[in-house]
Amino acid sequence: MTANDFWAEGEPVFDKAAPDGPVETRWERRKFSAKLVNPANRRKLTVIVVGTGLAGGSAAATLAEAGYRVKSYCYQDSPRRAHSIAAQGGINAAKNYRNDGDSVYRLFYDTVKGGDFRARESNVYRLAQVSVNIIDQCVAQGVPFAREYGGLLDNRSFGGTQVSRTFYARGQTGQQLLLGAYQALERQIGLGNVEMNARHEMLELIIVDGKARGIVVRDMVTGEITTEFADAVVLASGGYGNVFFLSTNAKGCNVTASWRAHRKGALFANPCYTQIHPTCIPESGSHQSKLTLMSESLRNDGRVWVPKKAADCPKPAGSIAEEDRDYYLERIYPSFGNLVPRDIASRAAKNVCDEGRGVGPGGLGVYLDFADAIKRLGRKAVEAKYGNLFEMYERITGEDPYETPMRIYPAVHYTMGGLWVDYDLQSTVPGLFVVGEANFSDHGANRLGASALMQGLADGYFVLPNTISNYLAAGPFKKVTESDEAVVEARKQVEDRIEKFLSIDGDRTVDSFHRELGQIMWEYCGMERTEEGLTKAIGLIRALKEEFWTRVKVPGKGEELNQNLEKAGRVADFIELGELMCIDALHRRESCGGHFRAESQTPDGEALRHDDQFSYAAAWEYFGADGKPVLHKEDLNFEYVHPSTRSYK
Amino acid sequence: MDIKVRVWRQAGPSAAGKMVTYDVKGISPDASFLEMIDVLNETLILGGDDPIAFDHDCREGICGACSMVINGVAHGPEKATTTCQLHMRKFSDGDVIDVEPWRAAAFPVIKDLVVDRSAFDKIIQAGGYITAPTGTAPDAHATPVPKKDADAAFEAATCIGCGACVAACPNGSSMLFTAAKIAHLGLMPQGQPERDSRVIDMLQAQDDAGFGGCTNAGECTTVCPKGIPLSLIGRLNSDYRKAITTR
Amino acid sequence: MAVDTPIPKTTKAAGATARPTPPKSVRPSSVVLKLIMAASGALLVFFLFAHAAGNLKIFVGESDFNHYAEWLRELGTPLLPHAWFLWIQRVGLLVAIGLHIWAAAALTIRAKKARPVKYAHRPKVQGSYAARTMRWGGVIIVLFVIWHILDLTLGKVNPAGGDSAPSERVVEGFAPDRWYVTLFYVLAVVAVGFHLRHGIWSAARTMGQQTIKGERRAKAIALTLSVILVAMYLSVPIAVLTGLVG
Numbered sequence A: 001m002t003a004n005d006f007w008a009e010g011e012p013v014f015d016k017a018a019p020d021g022p023v024e025t026r027w028e029r030r031k032f033s034a035k036l037v038n039p040a041n042r043r044k045l046t047v048i049v050v051g052t053g054l055a056g057g058s059a060a061a062t063l064a065e066a067g068y069r070v071k072s073y074c075y076q077d078s079p080r081r082a083h084s085i086a087a088q089g090g091i092n093a094a095k096n097y098r099n100d101g102d103s104v105y106r107l108f109y110d111t112v113k114g115g116d117f118r119a120r121e122s123n124v125y126r127l128a129q130v131s132v133n134i135i136d137q138c139v140a141q142g143v144p145f146a147r148e149y150g151g152l153l154d155n156r157s158f159g160g161t162q163v164s165r166t167f168y169a170r171g172q173t174g175q176q177l178l179l180g181a182y183q184a185l186e187r188q189i190g191l192g193n194v195e196m197n198a199r200h201e202m203l204e205l206i207i208v209d210g211k212a213r214g215i216v217v218r219d220m221v222t223g224e225i226t227t228e229f230a231d232a233v234v235l236a237s238g239g240y241g242n243v244f245f246l247s248t249n250a251k252g253c254n255v256t257a258s259w260r261a262h263r264k265g266a267l268f269a270n271p272c273y274t275q276i277h278p279t280c281i282p283e284s285g286s287h288q289s290k291l292t293l294m295s296e297s298l299r300n301d302g303r304v305w306v307p308k309k310a311a312d313c314p315k316p317a318g319s320i321a322e323e324d325r326d327y328y329l330e331r332i333y334p335s336f337g338n339l340v341p342r343d344i345a346s347r348a349a350k351n352v353c354d355e356g357r358g359v360g361p362g363g364l365g366v367y368l369d370f371a372d373a374i375k376r377l378g379r380k381a382v383e384a385k386y387g388n389l390f391e392m393y394e395r396i397t398g399e400d401p402y403e404t405p406m407r408i409y410p411a412v413h414y415t416m417g418g419l420w421v422d423y424d425l426q427s428t429v430p431g432l433f434v435v436g437e438a439n440f441s442d443h444g445a446n447r448l449g450a451s452a453l454m455q456g457l458a459d460g461y462f463v464l465p466n467t468i469s470n471y472l473a474a475g476p477f478k479k480v481t482e483s484d485e486a487v488v489e490a491r492k493q494v495e496d497r498i499e500k501f502l503s504i505d506g507d508r509t510v511d512s513f514h515r516e517l518g519q520i521m522w523e524y525c526g527m528e529r530t531e532e533g534l535t536k537a538i539g540l541i542r543a544l545k546e547e548f549w550t551r552v553k554v555p556g557k558g559e560e561l562n563q564n565l566e567k568a569g570r571v572a573d574f575i576e577l578g579e580l581m582c583i584d585a586l587h588r589r590e591s592c593g594g595h596f597r598a599e600s601q602t603p604d605g606e607a608l609r610h611d612d613q614f615s616y617a618a619a620w621e622y623f624g625a626d627g628k629p630v631l632h633k634e635d636l637n638f639e640y641v642h643p644s645t646r647s648y649k
Numbered sequence B: 001m002d003i004k005v006r007v008w009r010q011a012g013p014s015a016a017g018k019m020v021t022y023d024v025k026g027i028s029p030d031a032s033f034l035e036m037i038d039v040l041n042e043t044l045i046l047g048g049d050d051p052i053a054f055d056h057d058c059r060e061g062i063c064g065a066c067s068m069v070i071n072g073v074a075h076g077p078e079k080a081t082t083t084c085q086l087h088m089r090k091f092s093d094g095d096v097i098d099v100e101p102w103r104a105a106a107f108p109v110i111k112d113l114v115v116d117r118s119a120f121d122k123i124i125q126a127g128g129y130i131t132a133p134t135g136t137a138p139d140a141h142a143t144p145v146p147k148k149d150a151d152a153a154f155e156a157a158t159c160i161g162c163g164a165c166v167a168a169c170p171n172g173s174s175m176l177f178t179a180a181k182i183a184h185l186g187l188m189p190q191g192q193p194e195r196d197s198r199v200i201d202m203l204q205a206q207d208d209a210g211f212g213g214c215t216n217a218g219e220c221t222t223v224c225p226k227g228i229p230l231s232l233i234g235r236l237n238s239d240y241r242k243a244i245t246t247r
Numbered sequence C: 001m002a003v004d005t006p007i008p009k010t011t012k013a014a015g016a017t018a019r020p021t022p023p024k025s026v027r028p029s030s031v032v033l034k035l036i037m038a039a040s041g042a043l044l045v046f047f048l049f050a051h052a053a054g055n056l057k058i059f060v061g062e063s064d065f066n067h068y069a070e071w072l073r074e075l076g077t078p079l080l081p082h083a084w085f086l087w088i089q090r091v092g093l094l095v096a097i098g099l100h101i102w103a104a105a106a107l108t109i110r111a112k113k114a115r116p117v118k119y120a121h122r123p124k125v126q127g128s129y130a131a132r133t134m135r136w137g138g139v140i141i142v143l144f145v146i147w148h149i150l151d152l153t154l155g156k157v158n159p160a161g162g163d164s165a166p167s168e169r170v171v172e173g174f175a176p177d178r179w180y181v182t183l184f185y186v187l188a189v190v191a192v193g194f195h196l197r198h199g200i201w202s203a204a205r206t207m208g209q210q211t212i213k214g215e216r217r218a219k220a221i222a223l224t225l226s227v228i229l230v231a232m233y234l235s236v237p238i239a240v241l242t243g244l245v246g
């Protein structure tokens, strides 16, 4: 079977909004060239923002401050609960407060390199520039970042970087940043500048005359379907890691908003780029509903090991002698040791487990041991640094990590893929902007720790508010009405789909399909991929889709709070996305960033990239449920940071 | 392990509700409380019953969505733990466990265990922020914050807005929630300019939303998953008294 | 069905600087009610101590005690006419208790409205026991005070009758054969003790006490004051009962 049974190739796609010239001044020049909207006209312009996470919350608040009328949506009961709340570790910024040689250029350099040369230089440079303003903004809002005794902000070094540029608030950085954005948003709601619609789910995009003009939403309490119009639509609906069922994402995280836009013409880029996080708490049984991440900062002091002999695995950790332990990260990567980047740490863990040397239930786990740290620093110091993480671990596993080493295993954590956007964050559908994790983002094939928060806030506070005006300057656009053909059709699509879910009345629950999909994805489109496995996965997913639409059972009615109906819609979209992810993974015959393609490795088993063939972003166009997706390549050029082989040995 | 749960079932906001008993067989002690309900729901769905609706999202104790009163205690028997982080190993084989929604007029029941907590957002809207329009901020190091204050502000800011404090308070008061935000913002230099108006407006929003007044009953802090201390209520009172006497 | 939402009528388009101002409420805020309770409560506590101190005069001698009652009425003369001070004090007390009860009632009504449905599973009380009994405790105290005034001030329900000297009323009122009256007093005084143990601590919190040290201090002070007060009050009926006085 050749690859072309699965996809077709189309015209390349270009980022027309990107300025050229020296990278340092590109953002300045783009801001200057962008058209502005007269403050008096802003009140006549409405912007829909779907999502209230770091990206959506900050965007909605900032747009409202600027004077636009904003309608904001989230599926939770309050904007404050968006999944950004769960981020633990921290946020990067090129403040160089440590005087350790950091700079905008170094953050730029590290991020391009960390993304394994699959990111856009222009975007990453802008991200690094803006990172500085983010910290200022958040501090002004009262975000309680960790401070030193002198009263100044504390920094730490984080996952794979050699400078201390990560700002943090204990292990709850995402929460504190999100509360900052949420409070700014609530202030605008109070002022009447934002109309907030919590417990409202976007189920369809409305495109009128080629422009994104609104969305179809379902009130999740009453089940009422409404159509909402605006001059521009911003999607900030987060990542789709939940396609794996077991992931560190919140249970509600979904791809629906992005997927519906994709089906209506927005290109979806790099769907197979997922990030696997090495320090999650392993699965404990078939009841498992999600996985819990523990901050990567644990790797600063914890040592990762497994027994040298598979026969030792079932024994209690304490009874295994020092010389029988394999500190494999320190052994294989002596210069980075336990601090190798996420992808490397994750795959190394998978490898030792595949060798049968994993520990804990099912042999899916490795030890993260603090015994040495406790000896060296004292229990008090360890407690001060990691106390809350240790508590969390104990609560979940019932084991005390001060006494027995923690067990960890990799889990899906973040998705670098998403809707394709240009430098202005506009998708291929005019008027549809995508920010935060939902877009295909600035991280390339892999994300460094502490950079997603940075990207979300950069997009929402600083980038989008500047670029969207260039589009809105041409508005207000022609009034859209309920009776426009496109509107009637979009609404009907939503209603029909709900009707369909409720009428199948099969014999399998939505969750059982989701779980099965997740198993397929993890097995074949997870950390390590092969052509054979991916081809098989596509077949399995297609069969699963078929089965879903004939055997799913969704209880209840549409006109009520119906959590299974919500899930059904999300899982239906995940199944379609899963297929595209596998196709994308199949077509990318190289190991790069977060994923390892078994056919593409160096003689000593390390990832092998193919810059000559794959130095592009793969943007996919939707061609019907049974059609072949069409690949549009966006070539990536590296003028400043030249592709090199990552080596952490 | 085998247990029975008695769960509050209510079809909609205005429907009458009642406690209904279900058997849950063979649940792993390593399952979380919500996973136990997931398992139960799977059997309910396949048996043609309506599954139990409940709020949840992160399942890591940080989003504040989960909200169940378990055996009369908001978030259940384990101290400083949200429902999603409570595990079945805290119960024994054969237990009968009562599960009810948050009870407070300001948190009307939407369905089963799901309540409407938007009143909390109203309180924040009234003043739970620092006015700092995007792009106007000085350098982050322009104002040092004593570590002591920054740490205390952080402790207060860890409130996840779950509403357990309201559920536990005999007066249905949201004082602990409001006090936590007042303390978080009021402990930082950035929060000073709005300190007086913030406490007055937030308290009024709280009263207007139908929460009761605090009479220092002290139940809220015992169920708070983040251990927000009662002393913050004293701080709110102090700020409030100063605000109304100096304004 | 939301089509284009109308442009909000507020002129607060300058979102950057405006701040939302909720319409002012006519109801006193819950913290204002609490401040009223604390202030009126403090006044009542002050009275209780003065009163208890006065009661102890009975140990010095019955005439001293009666003198004291008379002195109360002479206090402030000749600036004020006879018994005016007493009346000022009575009015003050009435206002204080009135405000206290009004605030307590207002908070109770709000609490009942805020928490209309009870849990099916009634858990063990997590907070303090005293905290839970404030309202009933208060009502018991007021009922007691009414009886007490009829008894010892007016003598209506006292065997010594209205025209007797205060000391007679005390001695006869707590006579051993009227043990049930004494018991009632004891219970009431204990109720006062409970009310104050939580009340004084709570008042400190209401006034803004917020430190760990302050918390410990407030608890200690509340407990000490309540115990002293209870002891002072109980000493009199017990002394009468045991024949130490009389």
Ligand SMILES: Cc1cc2nc3c(=O)[nH]c(=O)nc-3n(C[C@H](O)[C@H](O)[C@H](O)COP(=O)(O)OP(=O)(O)OC[C@H]3O[C@@H](n4cnc5c(N)ncnc54)[C@H](O)[C@@H]3O)c2cc1C
Pocket: A050, A051, A052, A053, A054, A055, A056, A057, A073, A074, A075, A076, A079, A081, A082, A083, A084, A085, A086, A087, A088, A089, A090, A091, A173, A174, A200, A201, A202, A203, A236, A237, A238, A239, A248, A249, A250, A253, A254, A256, A257, A293, A413, A414, A435, A436, A437, A438, A449, A450, A451, A452, A453, A454, A456
């Ligand atoms: C456990 C964990 C820890 C992390 N730690 C870090 C870290 O330390 N540092 C770091 O930089 N990054 C971290 N990340 C990544 C980072 O948190 C996320 O990438 C980022 O917060 C995403 O923000 P967002 O605004 O794009 O989306 P989200 O915060 O996910 O918000 C999505 C919003 O969209 C809404 N929504 C979604 N679908 C719909 C729909 N159909 N209709 C209506 N509304 C919808 C949701 O209600 C929500 O409001 C972590 C991620 C996880 C899972």
Ligand code: HEM
Pocket: B215, B216, B217, C034, C035, C037, C038, C039, C040, C041, C042, C044, C045, C048, C097, C100, C101, C104, C131, C134, C135, C137, C138, C139, C140, C141, C142, C195, C196, C198, C199, C200, C202, C203, C204, C206
């Ligand atoms: C019908 C009569 C009374 C009722 C219903 C009543 C009720 C209450 C209630 C509900 C409280 C609030 C408790 C709390 O803050 O948790 C309170 C506090 C208090 N009461 Fe009373 N009470 C009554 C009589 C009295 C009397 C006679 C005294 C004095 C001797 C008194 C002294 C106090 C004090 C000092 C407080 C503390 C105030 C505060 O919490 O801020 N009360 N009372």
Ligand code: HEM
Pocket: C048, C051, C055, C069, C072, C086, C089, C090, C141, C145, C148, C149, C152, C153, C154, C166, C170, C185, C188, C189, C192, C233, C234, C236, C237
């Ligand atoms: C058990 C011990 C007590 C004794 C022996 C005692 C004794 C008396 C006496 C003799 C009087 C009449 C004074 C006079 O008319 O001049 C009096 C009045 C009064 N007592 Fe007590 N009392 C006791 C406890 C209490 C308690 C616990 C309270 C309140 C909670 C209280 C509240 C009052 C009040 C309000 C008056 C009326 C004051 C007035 O007339 O202005 N007493 N008491």
Ligand code: SF4
Pocket: B158, B159, B160, B161, B162, B163, B164, B165, B166, B176, B177, B180, B220, B223, B224, B225, B226, B227, B228
């Ligand atoms: S104060 Fe505690 S119980 Fe109340 S909302 Fe915050 S975290 Fe929940």
Ligand code: F3S
Pocket: B168, B169, B170, B171, B172, B173, B174, B175, B176, B213, B214, B215, B216, B217, B218, B219, B220, B221, B230, B233
């Ligand atoms: S329980 Fe309620 S009365 Fe106050 S101290 Fe807590 S809010």
Ligand code: FES
Pocket: B055, B056, B057, B058, B059, B060, B061, B062, B063, B064, B065, B066, B082, B083, B084, B085
């Ligand atoms: S589900 Fe998020 S706190 Fe429990």
